[in-house]
Each structure stands twice: as structure tokens, then as C-alpha cells.
Amino acid sequence: MDCFAEAEGKRSHDPLYCNPHSPPATGFPVDNIPVPVVIVGAGPAGLGMAALLGEAGVPYKLLERCSCIGSLWRHRTYDRLCLHLPKQFCELPLMPFPKSFPTYPARDQFLEYLESYARRFNIEPQFRQAVVSAEFNGDFWWIRTKEVTSLPIGGEQDTYSGKTTLYRCKWLVVATGENAAAAGPAVPEIEGTGRFKGQLMHSCEYRSGAGYAGKQVLVVGCGNSGMEVSLDLANHNAITSMVVRGTLHVLPREMLGCSTFGISLWLLRWFPVQAVDRFLLMMARFIMGDTTNIGITRPSLGPMELKGVSGKTPVLDVGTIAKIKSGSINVFPGVRCFHEHGVEFIDGRTENFDVVILATGYKSNVPYWLKEKTFFSEKDGFPRKSKEWKGKNGLYAVGFSRSGLLAVYKDATKISEDIVQQWRDMCMEDARETLSNRRTPCPI
Template sequence: MMNTTSSWRCICVPGPVIVGAGPSGLATAACLKERGVPSVVLERSNCIASLWQLKTYDRLRLHLPKQFCELPLMGFPTDFPTYPTKQQFVDYLEEYARKFDIEPRFNETVSGAEYDTTLGFWRVKSVGIKGKGMEYVCRWLVVATGENAEAVVPEMEGKGEFGGDVRHTSLYKSGEEFRGKRVLVVGCGNSGMEVCLDLCNHNARPSLVVRDTVHVLPREMLGRSTFGLSMWLLKWLPIRFVDRLLLIISWLMLGDTARFGLERPRLGPLELKNLSGKTPVLDVGTLANIKSGDIKVCPSIKRLKRFAVEFVDGKTESFDAIILATGYKSNVPSWLKEREMFSEKDGYPRRPFPNGWKGGNGLYAVGFTKRGLLGTSMDAKRIAEDIDRCWKHEAKHHLAFSRSPLLQQPSP
């Protein structure tokens, strides 16, 4: 059903509205489609998986083996490598959307969503490119905007004084444009480490700001992926024992990372991941460059100066550019008018994994598990099963109502 005026349209959606056409939104739409439940997917960008297509660097690959990154109902092509490239992953997602006939409504930015207690439905408002407003009225709302909706750009004293290029990794593509330059990378997660390696490979001179403790693990151990080995060991052993084993093997393979300015947290990598969501760094060659001195490790920044940075230890060094590998955050509180399921502080579900996927009044969350694509697939399956159950129950209710004698035409 559709209401139309000259300036806005109101559409009544029979199934759920899914906000976000990244892997989380696509997975949920596919699982619903498989059960015969239609959905509408809204996407603010002009393509699916906009983070992957528009805001990632060229050398990016999946950090985990492909079998741990598959979306439900469709595996990766057999000829893909163990760690697919950025473009291969995008190709996989586009084929996934084609296979399940998912056609998102692109260039529609959701400006607000609120549950109407009088109607018993969600009202989702979006704005198009030309400012044209749309309102979708639906029984179920799936939040699939994920953990990486908005770039985190920290405040730095003297930023306006620096004079050089300061950009977030979402705007970084390749080290080619920084060839020969002194570049400071802020943040020592997987992205920060890889950007440093990419800069080295393009003959730039990178330095890395390490503001916190970090676990650095080899990407592979004992001939298997570190992640796959960890998952296998956890079937048989306690998490703390597995952590101890991982750290012993890492020490044998990588040495004592603290010697190079990379202090390890007190908690083991898996326990820390479970408690805080902080992911260990899987080394793909950066550590060797740190050991050789091609990448210099620096402490936290105190302030920026004219083409220079003063650190908290009092030292000042010159730089031509700064890359902020400071991550992303959820943007849910900016548009979803709901306080029970989602925290207003960080935009994540209040209930921890694995119970954060379902809220009240037909509200769902997918892709907020801090467990990557594996967590996304688990959420998508649960959501589709739950909505399908409601869908069938309501269909039976409507059928019984339509067959009621009260609605039957009397005989002539």
C-alpha cells in the first residue's frame, strides 16, 4: 500500500524493513527470502557493502580464512584463495545479492525510526538524494548498520596547526601517494598494522603510535590458521589454557613483542576478545618491519605542531602526513528512537552476545556481536527464524479470520 503526495510518500511494508545493505543486511534478507518472507532493504550509499567498496585500502584481504567468513546459504567459490582479496569479497557479496534477488533501495538515508504504540508498527523515515522524504510502516525493523557505520576521528591538540595531510583510514587507498614521505599511523589494530606495512612496501617512512597494550599473533600456527586452531582447541580445552598455548607459540614464532614497544595485555587474546570485543592483531609481515627498524613505534601524541608531532614522552618528530587508524563506531543512537534494546552511549545492544539480536516490538539487531562475519551469520539465521514464526502465526490468524462465519455472505 502506498500513500503519495507531492513531497512525500508513505509505504506499508508487509515484511521487515532492514536498514543497511552491508553483509549483515544482505545475510538477513537472504535468510528471510529463503523462508518466503519479503523484506525492504534501505541503504544510504549507492552500492552494497559500501564500507568495503568505498572506504577500505587496496591491499585489504579477509583477516580470517574464507570458511569463517561465509554468509548463510552460499559459500565462497572454490577457486578463491584462503584469504580472499577485497575485490573478491565484494564480488562474492554482489553474487550473493543476485542469487537471492536482493535489490536494496539505494541512496536512502534513514533519518529516524520510531515504534508507534497506537498502530503497533514501526515508522521508518528516510531522505533521498534530492531531499525527497519516504516513510516506511512495518511490523518488524532490522538494524543492520553494524559496528562500522561512522569513522572515529579523535580530537588532537594543534590539528589545525599541523599543515600536512591528516586523514582517517576510510580515506586511505594506497601508500603510493606517500612514497618517500614521513607518515605517522595512529592506532595499532589490524588496520593500523597493515597500513604501516603498505607504506613500507611503497618506500614511505612510517611510524606507528601504540597507545595501549596489544596482542600480536601469527596469522597461522602449526600449519593452520590461528583462528581455526583456536576454535578447534576450544572444543576440548578451557579458554585460559588455549590462550596460554597461543601465547607460547606466538613467543616462539615472533619473539617477545614487548621488546619492540608492543606490550601484551594481562588477559589472554581469546579471553580479552570475549570480555571487551578487542581483536588481536594477526601479523602479516608488519612485525618484521618493526624489528628491522623500518617502522618506528611511538608513544601517545601530546599535540601536533607545524609538520611535527610532540609525544607524551617529550620527544618531537617531523612528519608529512598522519593516518588515523582509529576505527569506527555505531551510529544507531542518531536515528533510532529506542532506549530499551540499544545503548545510547555506544550504539550497541545492551544484552551481550549471544542474546543481543532481539529486542521488543519486532526490533532486531544483526552485525553487532564483535565477532565478525561469523557472528553476523548467526544473528541473521536467528532473526529470519523468529520473524518467519511470527509471519506464519499472523498468516494463520488472518486466514482464520477471513473464514469466519461473520464474514461470509448470507445465502440469497
């Protein structure tokens, strides 16, 4: 066995043996699990990281609060959900989607892809491990988890067993992503919600419009989820209304028979963003008409420029605009307050509703458990700088750049390359130390 292989062998038994510090004097027990990398979150971002590290031979632990991979897709999405971008923009590193899959895979097909991905790269997450704290101390990250026994779908709190586990690692990858649900859905504070006697729910609890036929339903939120939930309700003959509170860019999912997103990426390689935006808005108006006439006002900045400045992604229409034009979906401005049987809007109108669905996204849970104040914002749980993926002391963020699955591929690739290089440098250093320790005096 050469010295490099011997050093690797030592690491396989204690991946951090080269720097065996005792746990810092901050209440950490001596009993802990040492591993080079800990990845938090077994969604697409965490799976992509695990595959790349595993293929490079870097040991890791993948921690997941739920009992399955891709839990957000499996338990908190509506039945009709499909990818909004073509599959080639949504694949994870090292493995494309099957050729048999359609251009826009459905939710169940995407879950099938994730399961196949985990099998191919032998990814075995530590399920039901909720991270309750992660702190850098004494050259290492110390990650404490609790075993989850109950996983509510709404905003209720998890319940835990008494079992806790402590992990010690050199590199910590936060892969809970843009839509982390562990902290619960993001519910806006609106006056009078307690007075409303109808059904009030978050979109994470919505599955299908079946059962809502003939009911007055209001969807609060006009992102991709709000638009699709409204479309689904209208298709199931619900009396559907939707709140569009501010300005909004809506683009057709396809232009000229091609993906709008794909066209945008190609054009941005050759033209300035303002020129690309003018083309996109011209085509959108040609295909969908003037959205101002249906209560949707566009921002002053174009869709691609706005995305670059604020991270706000344009909505890709899959049929909702046509339903609004036909009168099947009514558009209202922001909600001022709730009444017993309905809602008062900011323009003074009052309408009765049987059901109100809050399509208002999720809160990031990172500020609840990560004891770090410089890289991640305590306000929204995102990196403070847009598209930032590397912090200090071996801290990384994958899937937080507000660019969906395409950014997951890019972030995971950059992070894995960075970690692998550091890992190999450490192994080479250990190999040199092993050689030095083997030196013997020359024979007389």
C-alpha cells in the same frame, strides 16, 4: 485457493492488513509504505538477512544510504585489504565462497562474492535512502528516509534532495554493523590538530602507499587496519611510524600451517579459555618473539579471554611485526599534541611528519536516527549487552557482536528464524479468521 493461501495473498497486497492502525498522532502522514520487515544497511549483515527472509517468503525492504552494496568495502578500504580469516568463516548464509577463491579472499573478490550473492537471492536494495528516524508507535515501527544526492568519503555531511519516504513495519532489523560509516570516521580529539601543516587524513581515505615513498608518515591506531596500512606504507618505502597507545594482543595469522582463528575455535571446544590462551601466547612468542621488545605490551588477560570480556579482538599479523623488527616501522606511544610540522608523544619525544593517518575506526550512526533508548547504547551505538541480537517490539541487531563476519552468519540465522516463526503464526491466525468468516448456516 485454500484459506492459508488467501491470507498470504492479502498480505502480498498489504503485508500489515491484519492490524491496519492509522498512523499515530505524532505528525506521521497517512501516506506510507507498509511492509513486514525493514532492514537498514546493505552490507554483508543486511544481505544475509535479506536472503534468509526472501527464501522463507517474508516480504522486506532493504534500505541503503549509498548507491551500492558493501559500500564500506568498496569505497572506504585500502587496496591491499584481504579477509583476515579463512573464507569458510566469512561466508554468508546459504552460499559459500567459490572454490576457486584463495583461503583469504582479496577485497575485490569479496565484493564479487557480495554481488553474486545479491543476484542469486534477487536482493534489490532501495539505494540512496538514508534513514533519518525510526520510532516505534502504535504497534509499528515508522522509518523515515531521505534521498541522498551526495556521498562524501570523509567526515563531511551527506546532502539530500527534498524527497522523503515513510515505511511502516512490524519488525525492524538494524544491519549497519560494527563499522557503519554513515556517521563518519571516528576522529580522536587531540590537541593542536588545527596547527598541523602536513596532511592529516583518516584511513578511510587511504588507498595505497604508492606516492608516499620517502615521506615521513605516522599511523595513529594499531588495530588490523592500522597494522596493514603501516605495512603497506613500509612496502612502498615510506618512512613509517605507528602509534601503539595501550596494551595489545598480536597473533600470527597462521600457526602450524593452519588459521590461528580456526585453531582457537577448535581448542575452545575442548579446553578452558585460559589454557587456550596459554597455548596461543606460547606459539605467538615462538613465531614472533617477545613483542615487548618492540614497544607492544600485551594485556594481563589472554587474547580469547579478553575478547570474551570486552569484545576487543586480537590483531592478526600479516607481516607488520617483521617490519617493526627490521626497523622499517617505528613504534611510538600515544600522541600528546600536534605541532606545525609534527607530533609530540606522551613520552616527551617530538618528531616531524609529512602525513598523519588516523586508523581509528568508525562511529556507529544508530544513536542519530533510532528513537530507542533501552536496547542500543546512546554512547557507542552498540547493543548494551554483548552479543545481544533481540530487543523489544520487533527490534533486532545483526552484525554488532564484535566478532566479524562469522557472527553475521549466526546472528542473521537466529533473527530470521525468529521473524519467520512470528510471520507464520500471523498467517495462520489470518487463515483461521478467513475460515471462520466463510461459515454458512446449515440448509433447512
